[in-house]
Amino acid sequence: MTTPSYDHWLGNYKVLLIFTVVFGHLIETFRDLPENDVVKMAYNVIYLLHMPAFIFMSGYFFKQARPRRIVAFVVLYFIWQSIHEIYLSYTADESLREMLDGLLHPLVPNWTLWYLLGIIIWQTVTPAFLAMRLPLVVSVLFALLINANPDSITNFLSLQKVVSFYPFFLMGYLLKERGWLTDAGWRKQLTTPIGRLTGLVVSLLIAVFMIIWTKNGFDTVWLFYRDTYGEFEVPLLKGVAIQLFLYAVSTIMIFSVLLIVPHRSFGERFDQIGIQTLAIYLIHSFIVRLFRDSVPPAMTESPLLLLGLSFLLAAALVWLLSSRPVVTMFRPLLSPNVNWLLKKER
Numbered sequence: 001m002t003t004p005s006y007d008h009w010l011g012n013y014k015v016l017l018i019f020t021v022v023f024g025h026l027i028e029t030f031r032d033l034p035e036n037d038v039v040k041m042a043y044n045v046i047y048l049l050h051m052p053a054f055i056f057m058s059g060y061f062f063k064q065a066r067p068r069r070i071v072a073f074v075v076l077y078f079i080w081q082s083i084h085e086i087y088l089s090y091t092a093d094e095s096l097r098e099m100l101d102g103l104l105h106p107l108v109p110n111w112t113l114w115y116l117l118g119i120i121i122w123q124t125v126t127p128a129f130l131a132m133r134l135p136l137v138v139s140v141l142f143a144l145l146i147n148a149n150p151d152s153i154t155n156f157l158s159l160q161k162v163v164s165f166y167p168f169f170l171m172g173y174l175l176k177e178r179g180w181l182t183d184a185g186w187r188k189q190l191t192t193p194i195g196r197l198t199g200l201v202v203s204l205l206i207a208v209f210m211i212i213w214t215k216n217g218f219d220t221v222w223l224f225y226r227d228t229y230g231e232f233e234v235p236l237l238k239g240v241a242i243q244l245f246l247y248a249v250s251t252i253m254i255f256s257v258l259l260i261v262p263h264r265s266f267g268e269r270f271d272q273i274g275i276q277t278l279a280i281y282l283i284h285s286f287i288v289r290l291f292r293d294s295v296p297p298a299m300t301e302s303p304l305l306l307l308g309l310s311f312l313l314a315a316a317l318v319w320l321l322s323s324r325p326v327v328t329m330f331r332p333l334l335s336p337n338v339n340w341l342l343k344k345e346r
Helices: 008-030 037-060 067-091 096-103 111-130 135-148 156-178 193-215 220-224 236-260 268-275 277-294 303-321 324-334
Strands: none
Touching (some): 008 277, 037 111, 037 193, 037 220, 037 303, 067 277, 067 324, 111 135, 111 277, 135 156, 156 236, 277 303, 277 324
């Protein structure tokens, strides 16, 4: 439910981000098709922003870790991991034994579920990082170290992605603690017409830069933060430089796009999208898989048509999956009861 304390500025930003998540996933598999350079350019611009910003907002709204909350996310992860395994086994016509094998290896997350594992791990380790001096610097050093490992990191717990994206989560939390985005902080200065114009100009410049870099051979996989520098066949120092540069550009884009976002309400139904971003995130991947498998080949040969259809479908999915009937229907899977796992509070 929308409450009087709902922050429309940041809520509208969450709406934009969850839309880019769904839109990006819809076009993901088509970015490397012949003559689809436009799709790849759009995809790279989106991925420079959407997961860093989505994780930044997760950190911003993070409250000090509570065992009950962490347990709830663990249960949520196992529920959706199992659903993904069963769904994939069914669509791939796998045997019961193959399906059970997948179910018995739950700590290698399916596709989008690495984010749930990230939330669990980030919430758990953040108090320890906050006890350190320069916690954000330490988190970046950990990310560089894990990517500098000459051997490929396994997919166990998606640790490479989780560690690599953690600086954005921690940055969001630290920004909230300092109150820099509140009315008492810099909000009024940031949302002036000059601030909005600056955000628009900077965002467009970064988008143009990424388009040019893509045309000159930039490897999209860098934006996934799942491979070591050795897998890109670049020297250690060059790999570190590229990762730090991507961190910097994504951070600038997080704030430049935020400056453009309106801070007024667009109505309770629109606010509901910002409130239900996790529900959209968890449910949309199944529809995305169906879309990818059912797109006519002729449509993939028309990048603009593909982008237009994906844009409209993403908007429809965001609207539909955040609706109260859908959220109510999926509530047992979105808000599992974990009281049976926990001791009674005295």
